[in-house]
Amino acid sequence: MKLGYPCINRGIGCTANSTFRLASYSEERLIQKVENNLDCLFQILQYNVQNGFYFFRISSDLVPFASHPVCTVDWASHFRGQFRKIGEFIQEHNIRISMHPDQFVVINAQKDDVVERSVKELEYHCTVLDEMALNSTAKIQIHVGGVYGDKRSAINRFVERYSSLSKSLKSRLVIENDDRSYSLKDCLSVHQKIGIPILFDAFHHQCLNNGETLRQGLQHSGTTWKKSDGIPMIDYSSQQRGQRSGSHAKTLNIALFKKFLLETKGLDFDLMLEIKDKEASAFKALKILRKHQNGKESM
């Protein structure tokens, strides 16, 4: 099992998701930001390897405005060297990589312009991973999208639009069960139609499910990953007390995490910790995980 945290490192003093306002867009500004973000991404990955974190989610803000019409810079060519260097480091150290485009990506939307922007945004994510020369185990995770009062049609739209995406994009795209609209069961019905792997979000499953236990959910979603997709990825979080249902914990709840490890014993997956304090919780989780695994091995 590889363990990781998303997008931001709070300790090393640089960010790989630095952006700026559209109103102050210029080519120079863009290039300066991307250069900074790539530099920092490399630093974060080095830090992660030193500390035992072999799973990382790259921020969607790595290249600000990449899919916006204002951006006419050929950033992929311009930064090819840096992308390759990072990609080589990732492969050399066997780091697992994911990306998670934000909520504006809705490929089953009813409006054509929303779909068009969504596809462009997905292509941007795909280009980043392609430029790093990563194989199809590097994934782009999205939700199925909106429901619009008719889930069946909404799923059919997803299936239809998926089929028209590029080959590279299709090989990287995975769907994640969400906490309000598309449960694991819904995702499985999409999977049955097009074979897309399901990234199991354990916390979302707790919020929205059809009676499957955590272990059953994990096992079932795990079967949707082919060899070329790599080890199944999953998202983990827990409820922040006092916040509304679905909001992520500020820091890792140790008791709940231990319980999670016991319930999922023997299953293999790469674990993304969606916890607000990032690597601080990842350190705690790694310590618990190692103890847990040693305990198992010593039997």
Place this chain on the structure above:
DNA sequence: AGTTGTCAAGCTAGT
């Protein structure tokens, strides 16, 4: 230097 309104984009549910 510190504070604060605002930021490309969508959808859902709660108020």
Place this chain on the structure above:
DNA sequence: ACTAGCTTGACAACT
């Protein structure tokens, strides 16, 4: 009608 939340606050104008 408006807002919080989503994977994540950070930018940038103003005091």
